[in-house]
Every structure is written in structure tokens, then in C-alpha cells.
Amino acid sequence: MEKAKVLIVGSGVAGAVRHLPFFKNHPEVELVGMIDPDLARARRVADENGIPGAYPSLEEGLRRSGARIVSICTPPQTHKDLTIYAFEHGADVLLEKPFAVTLDEARGIVAVQQRTGRKLSVVHQNKFMAGIMRMTDIVRRGEAGRVLHVGLTWMTNGDQDRMVIDPNFWCHKIPGGRWAESLPHQLYIAYALAGEMRLLSVAARKTTDKWPWMSADEVDVVLESKEGYVNIRMSANPAETKRRINVLHGTKASYMFSYKTAFALAERPNAKISVELFRRWLGARLSAKPRQAAPPSPHEYVINHFLDYVLHDGPNPTSPEEALHVEELNEHFGAAFESVIRKAPGG
Numbered sequence: 473m474e475k476a477k478v479l480i481v482g483s484g485v486a487g488a489v490r491h492l493p494f495f496k497n498h499p500e501v502e503l504v505g506m507i508d509p510d511l512a513r514a515r516r517v518a519d520e521n522g523i524p525g526a527y528p529s530l531e532e533g534l535r536r537s538g539a540r541i542v543s544i545c546t547p548p549q550t551h552k553d554l555t556i557y558a559f560e561h562g563a564d565v566l567l568e569k570p571f572a573v574t575l576d577e578a579r580g581i582v583a584v585q586q587r588t589g590r591k592l593s594v595v596h597q598n599k600f601m602a603g604i605m606r607m608t609d610i611v612r613r614g615e616a617g618r619v620l621h622v623g624l625t626w627m628t629n630g631d632q633d634r635m636v637i638d639p640n641f642w643c644h645k646i647p648g649g650r651w652a653e654s655l656p657h658q659l660y661i662a663y664a665l666a667g668e669m670r671l672l673s674v675a676a677r678k679t680t681d682k683w684p685w686m687s688a689d690e691v692d693v694v695l696e697s698k699e700g701y702v703n704i705r706m707s708a709n710p711a712e713t714k715r716r717i718n719v720l721h722g723t724k725a726s727y728m729f730s731y732k733t734a735f736a737l738a739e740r741p742n743a744k745i746s747v748e749l750f751r752r753w754l755g756a757r758l759s760a761k762p763r764q765a766a767p768p769s770p771h772e773y774v775i776n777h778f779l780d781y782v783l784h785d786g787p788n789p790t791s792p793e794e795a796l797h798v799e800e801l802n803e804h805f806g807a808a809f810e811s812v813i814r815k816a817p818g819g
């Protein structure tokens with residue numbers, strides 16, 4: 473049987489590094505082309521990876537290759553037009569986050585998706601990291617009790633962050649800048665743990681002159697869920713490349729978790745609590761099913777599940793409803809961030 477043909481749109485980091493290997497190695501599809509207006513870049517990536525086609529536009533790629541699956545890995549300013557074009561020309565779409573620049577654009581994408589009956593999934597990959605899946609399972613099983621507070625930390629060493637150090641990087645042109653580029657990750661993790669949220673406040677400040685094109689290098693976001701609060705802290709100033717250390721407080725227990733692990737904490741361990749926590753830990757270890765383990769790359773997980781959704785009607789790894797909610801919160805964040813910054817002394 474002929475394999476389904478796939479095009480990757482955008483031959484930058486997301487397209488060439490995060491998506492390419494998993495589409496290329498998937499047994500049921502054929503990666504037929506890379507697309508980029510920087511045709512030399514698309515051609516180089518295609519040649520280095522044995523991909524037959526390189527095209528300067530989605531229009532030309534679809535016309536010449538006959539592909540019916542498109543993976544969009546371009547800046548969010550281009551997402552709406554590219555996704556709608558793909559739907560209108562019979563293709564299903566895996567779309568990188570952020571969904572779009574505005575909620576209106578994202579709604580426009582979903583409207584065309586529904587009219588054309590095509591399939592859409594937005595890349596929310598970190599919810600499939602082992603530690604996040606474990607924390608989500610704990611919450612779903614009711615072990616944490618009511619989720620009172622989720623605290624997420626997303627920190628990046630600015631000097632080593634390609635988006636922070638490049639004044640011309642596209643992320644500095646969207647509302648919320650570098651932070652709105654990354655915040656969807658924290659929002660969909662919070663959504664998996666706490667459900668729907670609304671934005672309460674954003675605080676942001678500038679503590680260094682190193683990156684004059686960034687209006688803030690420290691950001692604090694507070695959201696309210698039905699049952700509690702979510703706090704997201706972001707910074708460009710940690711010493712190490714990345715820091716992702718999170719906490720969840722429920723009525724029954726508190727947990728620390730990262731992308732890799734999740735474990736219960738007791739403030740003042742006593743014998744009763746310790747035995748209970750040990751029992752829960754052991755129960756989780758013994759009941760853990762190997763097939764639930766996430767692969768080392770969460771993009772691999774998302775791409776495999778997206779293809780299962782498209783080719784075999786499997787479940788969508790990220791529903792349009794989840795993606796719209798995250799986009800709505802990200803839009804509110806961008807607006808709040810820009811207004812906080814305008815009010816800052818000297819800003």
C-alpha cells in the first residue's frame with residue numbers, strides 16, 4: 473500500500489530537529505519534502521536527510537508532491553494562513569505551538585477545520601513527559617485530593633537561549649515576546665492538572681541591560697482554576713541552561729515534580745504520613761504499566777499519536793478545545809504583559 477505523504481513546513485529548529493526524525497522514521501508515512509522561503513535552507517535539510525523535495529512555499533509543495541499530511545513548524549505569525557491553506561487543499565495538520573498569535577486567528581483555524589472535516593492537532597508535547605504524566609495520573613486517581621495550588625517554574629539561561637540573544641528573532645514581535653512563545657507549555661501542563669483557568673495577574677520586571685530588546689527578564693503569572701490557583705514563574709537568569717521545578721498542593725498531599733519525575737512530600741514527616749506516602753509510592757510503582765512510559769522525545773510521542781489519529785482514527789493527542797483554551801490564556805497573558813511593561817518605571 474502506498475504510504476501517506478508528509479510535508480514539513482519550516483526548516484528551522486522545530487521542523488528540522490524536532491519533527492523531521494520522527495516523520496522520517498515512521499513506517500506508515502513518507503516524508504516527501506521540506507518547505508521554507510529560505511529555499512537553500514530547505515534544500516540543505518532535505519539533502520542531508522535523504523528527503524526528495526525542497527520547496528519555497530506550501531502552495532508549491534502541496535501541488536508538486538501530492539502530500540495530504542502537513543506539519544507546520546513556522547513562526548506563529550504564519551500559522552493561520554498556512555493551516556487554513558492546508559485544510560482547503562485536503563491536508564491534515566500537526567501545528568506547532570503557539571496555536572496562533574490571537575484567539576481570533578485560532579478560532580478562524582478551527583472554523584475552517586470543521587467546515588473542511590480535516591484533522592488538526594497542536595503540539596502540546598511536554599504533557600507527555602514521564603514526570604508530567606505521572607503527576608497527571610496522581611491527580612486523576614484522586615490521590616492528591618482537591619488541587620489547591622500548582623506552581624510551575626520555567627527558567628532559561630538567557631545567555632544560552634537562541635531566542636533571547638537574537639534581537640531579530642520573531643518571538644520578540646508577538647505580544648508577550650519570548651515569554652508568550654514559551655508560556656503555552658506551562659499553560660497546557662497546568663490545564664492537565666487543574667482544568668480550565670482564568671488569568672488573574674501578570675508581574676514582570678527588567679533586572680539586566682543584557683538584552684535591551686526584551687522588556688522583562690523576570691515574569692510571574694497567576695491564574696485561577698475552579699478549585700485553586702496556578703502560579704507560573706519564568707526567568708532568563710538561572711545559572712544552568714534550563715530549570716523546570718514544579719510543585720502541586722492538594723488537600724490530601726503535596727508533590728514536587730519535573731519533566732522527569734513526581735514524588736510526594738511531607739512537611740513534617742511522621743510515621744503515619746511516611747507509611748502512607750511509601751504505600752502510595754509503592755502502589756504507583758507496582759501498578760505502573762510499561763506501555764505508558766513516554767519515549768525519550770515527547771515530540772516522537774506526539775507525532776506517533778498524531779499519525780495514529782490521522783491514519784487510524786485514534787484519539788487526538790491535543791483536542792482543538794484544549795488548544796483554544798491555552799491560546800485564549802496566552803492572548804490574555806500577552807495583553808497583560810504589554811500593559812504591565814508600559815506602566816513600569818522608565819518603561
Ligand SMILES: NC(=O)c1ccc[n+]([C@@H]2O[C@H](COP(=O)([O-])OP(=O)(O)OC[C@H]3O[C@@H](n4cnc5c(N)ncnc54)[C@H](O)[C@@H]3O)[C@@H](O)[C@H]2O)c1
Nearest residue numbers: 482483484485486507508509545546547548550568569570
Ligand atoms: N514544541 C516545542 O518544544 C517547540 C520548540 C521550538 C519551536 N517551537 C515552535 O515551532 C515554531 C517554529 O519555531 P523554530 O524555533 O523552528 O523557528 P526558526 O526560526 O528556527 O524556524 C522557522 C522557519 O520557518 C521558516 N518560515 C517562515 N515563514 C514560512 C512560511 N510561510 N512557510 C514556510 N516556512 C516559513 C523560516 O524561514 C525558518 O526557517 C514556532 O511556533 C515555535 O514556537 C516549538
